[in-house]
Amino acid sequence: MKRRVVAVLALSLTAGAAYAALPTFWQVSTEAEFLQGEVENLSIDSYGRLTLGPQTSTVYESSAPFLWTVAPAADGSLFVGSGNEGQVFRIDSAGKGAVFFDAEELEVHAIAPAPGGGIYVGTSPDGKIYRVDASGKGSVLFDPPDRYIWSLAVDPAGNVFAGTGDKGVIYKIGADGRGTPFYQTKATHVMALALDRSGRLLAGTESPGRVFQIDAAGRPFVLLDTPYSEIRALRVDSRGRIYVAAVSGRGTPAPERPATPAPEPAPQPIASVSTEVVAITIAGDASLAQTSTPPPAPRTGTGSQGSGAIYRILPDGVSDLVWQLREDAPYDVAFEPDGDVLVATGNRGKIYRLSGDPMQPTLVTRALVQQVTALVTERDGRVLFASSNPGKVFRMSAARADRGTYISDVRDAQSVAAWGAIKWQASVPAGTKVEVATRSGNTRTADETWSDWSAPYADETGSPIVSPRARYLQWRAVLTAARDQSPVLTSVTAAYLPRNGRPRVASITIHPPGTVFQRPFPTGEPEIAGFEGETPDRRAGTQNAPGGPGVQNQQPALGRRTYQKGLLTFVWRAEDENRDELTYDVQYRREGETAWKPLRRGIEDPIFVWDTTSVPNGRYVVQVLASDLPSNAPEAALTGSLESSTFEIDNTPPVVTVGSVRREGARTVIAFEVRDGDSAVQKAEYSLDGDRWQTIYPRDGIADSRFEQFELAIDGDTARGVIIRATDALNNVTSARGDAPAPGAPRR
Numbered sequence: 001m002k003r004r005v006v007a008v009l010a011l012s013l014t015a016g017a018a019y020a021a022l023p024t025f026w027q028v029s030t031e032a033e034f035l036q037g038e039v040e041n042l043s044i045d046s047y048g049r050l051t052l053g054p055q056t057s058t059v060y061e062s063s064a065p066f067l068w069t070v071a072p073a074a075d076g077s078l079f080v081g082s083g084n085e086g087q088v089f090r091i092d093s094a095g096k097g098a099v100f101f102d103a104e105e106l107e108v109h110a111i112a113p114a115p116g117g118g119i120y121v122g123t124s125p126d127g128k129i130y131r132v133d134a135s136g137k138g139s140v141l142f143d144p145p146d147r148y149i150w151s152l153a154v155d156p157a158g159n160v161f162a163g164t165g166d167k168g169v170i171y172k173i174g175a176d177g178r179g180t181p182f183y184q185t186k187a188t189h190v191m192a193l194a195l196d197r198s199g200r201l202l203a204g205t206e207s208p209g210r211v212f213q214i215d216a217a218g219r220p221f222v223l224l225d226t227p228y229s230e231i232r233a234l235r236v237d238s239r240g241r242i243y244v245a246a247v248s249g250r251g252t253p254a255p256e257r258p259a260t261p262a263p264e265p266a267p268q269p270i271a272s273v274s275t276e277v278v279a280i281t282i283a284g285d286a287s288l289a290q291t292s293t294p295p296p297a298p299r300t301g302t303g304s305q306g307s308g309a310i311y312r313i314l315p316d317g318v319s320d321l322v323w324q325l326r327e328d329a330p331y332d333v334a335f336e337p338d339g340d341v342l343v344a345t346g347n348r349g350k351i352y353r354l355s356g357d358p359m360q361p362t363l364v365t366r367a368l369v370q371q372v373t374a375l376v377t378e379r380d381g382r383v384l385f386a387s388s389n390p391g392k393v394f395r396m397s398a399a400r401a402d403r404g405t406y407i408s409d410v411r412d413a414q415s416v417a418a419w420g421a422i423k424w425q426a427s428v429p430a431g432t433k434v435e436v437a438t439r440s441g442n443t444r445t446a447d448e449t450w451s452d453w454s455a456p457y458a459d460e461t462g463s464p465i466v467s468p469r470a471r472y473l474q475w476r477a478v479l480t481a482a483r484d485q486s487p488v489l490t491s492v493t494a495a496y497l498p499r500n501g502r503p504r505v506a507s508i509t510i511h512p513p514g515t516v517f518q519r520p521f522p523t524g525e526p527e528i529a530g531f532e533g534e535t536p537d538r539r540a541g542t543q544n545a546p547g548g549p550g551v552q553n554q555q556p557a558l559g560r561r562t563y564q565k566g567l568l569t570f571v572w573r574a575e576d577e578n579r580d581e582l583t584y585d586v587q588y589r590r591e592g593e594t595a596w597k598p599l600r601r602g603i604e605d606p607i608f609v610w611d612t613t614s615v616p617n618g619r620y621v622v623q624v625l626a627s628d629l630p631s632n633a634p635e636a637a638l639t640g641s642l643e644s645s646t647f648e649i650d651n652t653p654p655v656v657t658v659g660s661v662r663r664e665g666a667r668t669v670i671a672f673e674v675r676d677g678d679s680a681v682q683k684a685e686y687s688l689d690g691d692r693w694q695t696i697y698p699r700d701g702i703a704d705s706r707f708e709q710f711e712l713a714i715d716g717d718t719a720r721g722v723i724i725r726a727t728d729a730l731n732n733v734t735s736a737r738g739d740a741p742a743p744g745a746p747r748r
Contacts, residue, residue: 022579022631023420024498026411026473029491035327035363036409041401042479044363050489052481053365055401059384060097060393062089067386067393070374071111071119078376079119080386080393081108086123088132091393101132112152112160115175120160122149129162129173142179144171153193153201161201163190170203170214183218185210194234194242197315202242204231209246211313224311224319232308235333242313243322243341245330248306310343310354322359328352334375334383344385346371351385351396367394400486406477410446413473413498414577419465420495422457422475427490431482434460434489438475440467446474465494501577503626505642511569513730516609518559528567529558529607558607565731566613566651570644572606572624580631584608584624591619591646612649617678619646650678653734654726661739670712670738672724679729681708686738687723688714696724712738 028034030048043053064082071079076093079100088108090100103123110122117134120141127149132138144164151163160173161182168187173179187205194202196213202223203212209231211224228246235243306326310333313319328345335341341354342364349369352361370389377383383396419440426434436457441450453476457463467473473494479487516528558571574582584603587596588610599622600608610622622644629637654676661670674681681703685693698708714722722738 023495024413025493025495027491027493028408029425029493031361031363034406038407039363039366039404040406041365041404042363042406043365046360046362048490050406050477050479052400052402052404052479052486053363055397055399056365056367057395057397058392059095059395060089060091062097062391062393064089064391066107066373066388067391068107068109068373068388069111070376070384070386070393071113072376072378073113073117075117078384078393079111081111081121082391083107083109088119088121090136097393100136101130101138103128103130103138109148109150110152110162112154114154115158120152120154122152122162124148124150127164129160131177141177142171142173144169144179148189150189150191151193153195155195155199155201161193163193163203165189165191165206168205170201183212183214183220185212185220189230192231192234194236196236196242197240202234202236204234204244206230211242211244211311223313223317226309226311228309232330233332235335237335237339237341239339240315243333244311244313245308245333245343246311247308247329308345310341323352323354323361331371331373332375334377336377336383337381342375342377342383344372344375346373346388349387351375351383365396367392400481402481404479406479406489408475408477408492410444411473411494412444413471413496415499415501416442416469416471417473417499418469418497419467419473420497421462422465422492422494423462424460424477424492425490426460427488429482429485429487432485432487433478433480434487435478435480436460436475436492437478438465438467438473438494440470440473442470442472444472446472450474465496498578500580500628500632500636500638502638503574503576503580503582503628503640505624505626505640506573506575508570508572508622508624508642508644510644510647511571513568513612514563514565515561516564516567516569517561517607520559528562528564528609529605566611568610568612568647568649570608570610570622570624572642574606574624574626574640576626576628578628578631580628582626582628583630584626586610586622586624588615588620588622591621596623613651615649617650617652618648620649621646648679648730650676650728650730650732652677653732654681654728656684656724656726656734656736658724658736658738664713667713667715670714670722670724671710672712672736672738673707673709674726676706676728676732678706679732680704680706682727682729684708684710684727685725686712687725688721690723693725 031044031046034044034048034050041053043051062082064085064087066083067080068083069081073079078091080089084106086103086105086108087099088101089097091097101121105123105126107124108121109124112120114120114131119132121130121132125147127146128140129142129149130138131141146164146167146169148165149162150165153161158175162171166188168185168190169181170183170190171179172182185205188207190203191206192204196202201214203214207229209226209228210222211231213221213223224244226246228248230247231244232247233245306324307328308325308330309321310323310330311319312322328350330343330345332344333341343352343354347370349367349372351364351372353364354361367387369387371387372385373388374386375383381398384393386393422438424436428434437453439451439453443449451468454466475492475494477489519529576582585601586599586608588599589596599610623641625639625641627637627639654674656672656674658670658672661668674684683703684696686696687693696710696712698710723735724738725733725735727733
């Protein structure tokens with residue numbers, strides 16, 4: 001069987017000369033990877049297993065885009081608050097619904113039961129609290145000065161508590177409609193209210209995201225101070241544990257929702273890519289190293305806090321973080337009969353189940369909506385949930401669906417690809433089925449221009465993908481149950497050959513003349529990385545580097561930095577999107593010439609050391625060509641290249657000529673000039689004893705040209721014993737005695 005899979009893969013990956021040699025394998029096998037796709041009647045657990053989930057059906061489709069809150073009635077019906085028309089819908093147990101109450105305001109975010117089968121309704125903006133009787137007739141119970149009524153709670157004595165915004169006041173309203181401020185939270189909004197098992201009021205706020213416990217006298221105690229900006233929901237289970245849904249920033253699409261921005265991530269550097277520009281930067285010795293490199297590609301940063309979290313507060317006040325959501329934002333929490341926790345989320349309409357110890361998330365179902373905003377657990381164990389965008393009410397059955405569909409995320413091969421084989425791992429009990437199909441296209445979003453879904457593939461150990469060659473690929477899995485058995489899909493792998501991409505030489509660094517590096521792990525005689533042959537100094541005797549020890553190595557892949565006169569080190573960085581093995585050719589030309597001359601071919605490491613004594617002094621340019629030939633057929637191989645910035649080669653020291661020696665009082669003045677044929681004179685020094693060197697400055701004050709004039713004044717009546725040393729910009733050094741020329745001697 002293994003040989004057959006290999007043969008299928010080899011056949012299906014056979015492609016034209018324009019395709020890369022190494023296949024890419026797209027595997028989906030973890031929970032995070034499966035969650036990138038779309039599910040219908042399927043569940044995904046924390047172990048990355050795809051199974052048939054509960055059957056979900058639509059109970060009611062409203063005319064409102066947003067359904068915010070759901071309150072069950074004693075007779076089994078539901079009251080649902082909506083926006084943007086400020087209506088309350090009543091939906092009976094058979095799924096028939098109608099407008100029960102129509103408020104003057106735009107949004108209904110809070111509903112609570114009222115005596116006699118009626119309800120209390122909190123509206124926004126210009127918030128009011130209405131008392132609506134069982135017939136749907138409403139009147140204003142309380143009209144505070146606050147703009148928003150976000151939450152309502154009714155205690156056993158019939159008092160109504162209202163959480164408001166945008167001053168964060170909690171009001172207590174009696175049955176007679178008289179209300180007074182109960183507690184000022186000092187937050188912007190009070191988003192959630194609930195009562196714990198002792199009858200104390202719980203409040204969740206926005207800006208900051210805190211949970212308060214407030215006793216009957218209005219004395220507060222903060223149970224939880226989160227790093228999130230908003231507490232979206234508070235729910236108390238049968239054991240007195242408080243579950244908290246916290247979100248980061250604004251996650252609700254309501255137009256009248258207050259905009260409280262999330263903390264902005266730290267700014268990231270952004271640059272545009274240009275293949276036309278060659279930049280010069282500094283590496284190693286700040287004045288000498290040169291780098292030719294296109295600017296980096298853009299980068300963007302993302303925060304690590306995530307979009308929301310679920311906290312649990314125990315009866316003794318201890319709290320813990322149960323689950324941190326990275327992409328989905330939690331809207332509501334509900335409890336199943338066995339104690340598991342359901343979490344409604346947006347903006348992809350998912351419901352998760354938290355179970356176990358520690359609690360682990362399982363994707364239970366996904367509705368074709370943007371947000372699941374409210375959850376209600378019915379007496380028979382079924383779950384009702386409301387949604388926004390669009391506004392619907394669904395029922396999630398406790399029974400498993402007979403059939404479910406998973407559609408993967410779209411895979412971008414970066415260019416037109418040759419598809420290979422697709423295989424999958426699944427547990428398929430007798431009578432059940434797992435059917436996998438593919439489609440492909442050249443647009444990022446699958447549309448009518450894509451190919452049709454293929455017929456289901458027959459061999460789970462490897463079937464050639466029959467979808468047309470294209471840039472994008474997508475696969476679909478259909479799971480079908482039989483009796484009480486369900487299949488389980490654990491992974492899907494698709495292979496493809498992307499089109500061979502051209503290698504890219506991203507940068508060339510030219511180190512200061514004479515700077516070389518030992519190999520990282522030398523043995524025996526120290527070797528110079530990137531250099532073959534005998535060094536010029538070894539041929540003509542060793543010369544120490546001027547100016548003391550070398551600068552600390554800034555290339556971690558290289559060994560210790562040393563100095564060898566006449567050598568020039570080039571280090572480059574190359575990239576290949578196909579991960580091909582690369583080799584390099586290095587060539588050069590003199591500035592002003594057009595023909596390139598080879599220096600070295602077939603280099604495997606991105607470093608080359610040039611013995612510059614092999615060419616005349618002058619200004620030069622090198623070019624590095626990267627080839628992916630080692631990983632591709634000759635006719636399919638591609639090359640990429642980059643030219644360095646222009647640099648000087650000068651292995652000839654300057655010339656020092658003493659012009660005159662004269663007496664000026666008690667001092668002796670030596671006039672001399674320094675001339676260099678190829679590079680600027682960098683500095684001149686003198687010494688009276690051959691040990692201590694002192695700098696001499698040019699007559700014009702700056703050493704910047706190939707010819708400089710100097711005057712040296714020394715106390716005393718003789719210049720004998722004075723040594724003058726001159727250095728050019730490329731570290732070539734010469735010295736001369738400070739004696740006056742003999743009468744009639746020619747000047748050099």
